[in-house]
Amino acid sequence: MADSSAVKELTRFGSTQRRDAWWIEIIPALVIFSAFIIYATWRAFEGKFYEVGPYLSPFYSPLIDPEHHWWRFSPAILILGGPAGFRVTCYYYRKAYYRAFVMHPPSCAVSEGEHRGYRGEASFPLILQNVHRYFFFIVAVFLCFLWYDAVVAFKFPEGFGIGVGSVIMLVNVLFLTTYSASCHSLRHLVGGKVDCFSCVTLGAPRHSAWRFVTILNEHHMLWAWLSLFSVALTDLYIRLVASGVLKDIRLL
Ligand code: FES
Incomplete structure (x- = not known):
């Protein structure tokens, strides 16, 4: 029978009998998620440089009231809840941010401390994560719009064409579809x-x-990461072209 001081030691925050560097996996999650959240929030509220030529940023699709007839703020704010809710409640992301942001628990077989007993998602508020299954249907509708945008990205004033942006938008929607x-x-x-x-x-x-x-x-997990990068980079590319920092290269 383990003596009580050894048991106490194992219930201390961060204590574990694991010998591997378990904490390494939470560092990229922490850094990349934080960067993505900051970037996506800034872009959603920026309300400009989201459209250029046949390209529309995925953060702004579907584009609602861009002329500000009844909505004064950035159009992205109107639609952000759908994809954001899907990601936030995703089973993989839940695991990643429970560990990286609140360390609840920090990792498998690593103690989160005596007074923070892990109760899973069977009680309020985490039981609300179960809405993920409904967000799936909402995101399916968003994907239809994104596929439409990807097709339109090959339609230039003079007809069919291929720009770097067309390819980026197509790759992005493929990653988003595979992730979903x-x-x-x-x-x-x-x-x-x-x-x-x-x-x-x-x-x-x-x-x-x-x-x-x-x-x-x-x-x-792989699709979750790839689609996270692709959606941010697609928006960044369109923003840079729309703001005149970059010029879109025509491949055809
Ligand atoms: S579990 Fe990750 S998107 Fe549904």
Whole structure:
């Protein structure tokens, strides 16, 4: 039986029997999330340099009341809640920011301290994270707009063309779609909750869909990071071109 001082030592904040550098994984999460939140907030409130030629920033899509007929502030503020809510409640991001920002807990098998008992997401307020499954449907609508924007990004005044911005917007929407398609909630919806595929209606196509989403889902963290970078860099590129700092290069 462990003596009481050893038990006490293990319940101290940050104590663990792990020998690896467990804290290394929380540093990039902390730095990159903080940078993204600051950048995205600044851009959403900036309210300009979001459109140039056939390109529209993903932070401003769908573009609502750009002429300010009834909305005085940045159009991005009207739509930010959808994608932001989806990301904030994402299962992967939850794990990352629970660890990086509030250290609740700091990592697997690392103590968060005696008085901060981990209660999971079974009680208020964290139980609200369950709205993630509904945000999935909201983001599916956003993706339709982003695909439309990506197609329009190849349409120049003289007809079809390809600019660096067209390619960036296409890559961005591909990453965003893959990230959303690898969502745990979608996996549950298409087949994760089914115990016997041959016993349910449309069992075979559901099984195929579930297998496909599972392949994507296995790399959900990767898609989460890639889509985070791509959405910020796409906006940055459009901002730089719209503000005259960069010139968009036409490839075709
Ligand atoms: S779990 Fe991450 S997007 Fe749904």
